[in-house]
Amino acid sequence: MSQLPLRAQLASALGRTAATLSRATGRGDGSVIGGRVGLLLEPDLLRKLAHEKKLALVSATNGKTTTTRLIASALQELGEVATNAFGANMPAGHVSALSSNKAAPYGVLEVDEKYLPEVLSTTEAGVVTLMNLSRDQMDRAAEIWLLAQKWRRALAGQPVHVIANCDDPLVTWGASTAARVTWVAGGQRWHEDSWCCPECGGPLDRAEGIVNADWACRECTFSRPEPNWILDGEDAVDPHGRRWRLDLQLPGTANRSNAVIALATAAAFGLDPQRALPRLREVKSVAGRYTTVERDGRVMKLLLAKNPAGWLEAFDVTRPDRPIVLSVNAQGPDGRDTSWLWDVDYRILTGRRVYVTGERRLDLALRLDVAGVGFTLVDDFGQAVAALPPGDIDVIANYTAFQSIRTEFGRAV
Amino acid sequence: MQSSLRIVWIYPDLLSTYGDQGNVLVLEQRARRRGIPVEVVHVRSSDPVPEQGDIYLIGGGEDRPQILGAERLRRDGGLHRAIQRGASLLAVCAGYQIMGSVFGGEEGQPVPGIGLLDISSGRGERRSVGELAAEVDPSLGLPTLTGFENHMGVTRLGPGVTPLSRTLVGTGNGDGTEGCFAGKIIGTYLHGPALARNPALADLLLRWAAGPLPAIDDSWYERLRNERLGAVLKP
Numbered sequence: 001m002s003q004l005p006l007r008a009q010l011a012s013a014l015g016r017t018a019a020t021l022s023r024a025t026g027r028g029d030g031s032v033i034g035g036r037v038g039l040l041l042e043p044d045l046l047r048k049l050a051h052e053k054k055l056a057l058v059s060a061t062n063g064k065t066t067t068t069r070l071i072a073s074a075l076q077e078l079g080e081v082a083t084n085a086f087g088a089n090m091p092a093g094h095v096s097a098l099s100s101n102k103a104a105p106y107g108v109l110e111v112d113e114k115y116l117p118e119v120l121s122t123t124e125a126g127v128v129t130l131m132n133l134s135r136d137q138m139d140r141a142a143e144i145w146l147l148a149q150k151w152r153r154a155l156a157g158q159p160v161h162v163i164a165n166c167d168d169p170l171v172t173w174g175a176s177t178a179a180r181v182t183w184v185a186g187g188q189r190w191h192e193d194s195w196c197c198p199e200c201g202g203p204l205d206r207a208e209g210i211v212n213a214d215w216a217c218r219e220c221t222f223s224r225p226e227p228n229w230i231l232d233g234e235d236a237v238d239p240h241g242r243r244w245r246l247d248l249q250l251p252g253t254a255n256r257s258n259a260v261i262a263l264a265t266a267a268a269f270g271l272d273p274q275r276a277l278p279r280l281r282e283v284k285s286v287a288g289r290y291t292t293v294e295r296d297g298r299v300m301k302l303l304l305a306k307n308p309a310g311w312l313e314a315f316d317v318t319r320p321d322r323p324i325v326l327s328v329n330a331q332g333p334d335g336r337d338t339s340w341l342w343d344v345d346y347r348i349l350t351g352r353r354v355y356v357t358g359e360r361r362l363d364l365a366l367r368l369d370v371a372g373v374g375f376t377l378v379d380d381f382g383q384a385v386a387a388l389p390p391g392d393i394d395v396i397a398n399y400t401a402f403q404s405i406r407t408e409f410g411r412a413v
Numbered sequence: 414m415q416s417s418l419r420i421v422w423i424y425p426d427l428l429s430t431y432g433d434q435g436n437v438l439v440l441e442q443r444a445r446r447r448g449i450p451v452e453v454v455h456v457r458s459s460d461p462v463p464e465q466g467d468i469y470l471i472g473g474g475e476d477r478p479q480i481l482g483a484e485r486l487r488r489d490g491g492l493h494r495a496i497q498r499g500a501s502l503l504a505v506c507a508g509y510q511i512m513g514s515v516f517g518g519e520e521g522q523p524v525p526g527i528g529l530l531d532i533s534s535g536r537g538e539r540r541s542v543g544e545l546a547a548e549v550d551p552s553l554g555l556p557t558l559t560g561f562e563n564h565m566g567v568t569r570l571g572p573g574v575t576p577l578s579r580t581l582v583g584t585g586n587g588d589g590t591e592g593c594f595a596g597k598i599i600g601t602y603l604h605g606p607a608l609a610r611n612p613a614l615a616d617l618l619l620r621w622a623a624g625p626l627p628a629i630d631d632s633w634y635e636r637l638r639n640e641r642l643g644a645v646l647k648p
Contacts, residue, residue, distance in 0.1 A: 337606030
């Protein structure tokens with residue numbers, strides 16, 4: 001069944017055992033520990049596992065997990081797909097994903113932005129999909145201009161087909177050293193990290209609008225490339241000018257953007273939107289994101305938002321007539337610094353019934369007080385739910401706050 | 414006297430990496446709650462810095478925007494003229510380093526600052542990331558500073574400035590002090606929304622611009638301060 005050398009097979013098998021144990025003992029979904037055990041035994045395992053697969057790597061600040069899922073769903077039209085569905089997006093997670101389905105001819109891997117150069121060089125993936133770059137957990141993440149520069153160096157001279165969002169100037173700059181790029185006008189709602197030209201530092205002039213807004217540097221020649229694919233309202237327009245109504249189950253503009261990028265990526269594997277799109281429409285929730293959970297007649301819609309751009313996207317899919325619970329932590333995976341709360345414009349919540357919780361609820365409370373948004377502070381998520389009458393509730397939480405809510409309500413996917 | 418307090422936020426397009434807007438919002442809220450009308454001006458780096466402001470704010474940023482910001486401020490000269498007129502300034506992190514004679518660029522190379530503070534900065538050995546707490550110079554009469562730092566800078570203070578504070582937790586300038594002040598200019602490594610965790614520092618800037626201030630309800634500020642200081646200053 002497998003062409004892997006014996007040592008790699010053993011490493012891969014032991015990794016799967018560790019993953020099973022991790023799940024059985026309730027420690028996690030097993031994707032990281034399994035891969036770590038495998039990598040420890042066979043450092044070159046990732047290269048070997050990737051060797052005979054047709055691979056796409058997916059990276060961005062926001063939407064990585066969802067877009068990975070959409071692409072993986074689409075490619076199932078062509079054959080079996082190995083993928084890291086749970087967001088374990090560093091090499092250990094990649095080993096785990098590829099070991100769990102060694103026979104699959106296709107692989108779609110979500111890749112942490114920092115690790116993209118390393119993972120590209122190890123796996124020699126044929127397709128790289130890049131969506132957006134914005135400020136995110138800067139107490140531990142790299143500065144985003146430096147990240148884009150590393151992408152440029154990693155992509156230069158490689159035989160790789162890049163699918164990139166040309167509405168994000170920093171992504172465009174990061175992708176533009178690649179020999180072959182399909183440009184997707186996927187939109188950019190968060191503009192605060194792209195006022196200046198990544199090439200020369202001059203001011204970027206841009207037309208108003210989220211999608212399809214042209215931009216160009218005032219001082220050098222860097223400007224938005226002509227898009228091959230366009231997100232136009234509810235539709236994707238492909239390079240032949242054919243218009244596809246998306247009709248996704250996943251909500252919001254950000255997911256329509258993820259979907260058109262997924263369609264462009266599927267096309268790079270030779271899959272027509274005619275066959276890819278029905279697969280995208282089947283996706284309802286991604287690792288608990290956009291899931292609806294219920295307790296005592298309260299129907300809660302769970303949204304994950306990890307950084308300012310993510311909060312904008314989350315607000316886009318909440319409903320103004322619903323009460324909303326906000327939960328913020330600052331553990332390692334969230335970033336220990338809560339400064340980013342001041343980059344989110346919370347005034348959109350004015351007039352809504354707002355509950356504030358999480359380990360850093362006092363940071364959020366002051367933030368809302370200064371924004372002039374009324375709120376109720378509660379000790380934990382359960383207290384907020386109990387305080388609300390039966391009915392629909394929106395919930396936005398950052399990473400570990402989201403995970404703890406998911407744990408409380410079960411790991412429904 | 415002009416009708417409203419003018420708060421000028423310098424170069425949000427370059428130097429606003431992490432919640433720096435918070436300082437603008439906190440000053441605005443605390444002035445308005447005291448009935449002081451406020452006008453906020455955001456100055457992009459392609460535009461001239463107005464000279465008629467009362468309080469100027471400049472924030473943190475990555476290496477390259479920091480270098481661009483310093484070049485543009487020097488060429489523009491508006492901030493220098495505003496300071497000569499008696500305006501006050503809060504300079505945070507990368508913005509703090511820019512105010513000195515020199516700071517470290519992307520590869521640690523010396524880059525000229527704009528010389529509004531008698532300090533010089535370079536790159537340290539490792540990044541300082543984490544909570545910071547510091548006792549403020551007694552002449553300013555402010556309670557303990559609390560905040561978050563995230564920088565690789567090491568800053569030497571010259572005789573023309575006074576240390577803003579002495580660190581209890583964290584790195585600050587790198588010599589046991591954190592930030593500095595001279596006249597109505599304050600520089601600090603407390604990045605992002607430093608004033609949200611230090612409302613008394615916000616009020617100092619407001620007093621310099623608008624005179625004595627009545628007390629206001631500080632309960633959300635105080636609860637956050639107590640929690641954060643409690644988390645880092647173990648008894």
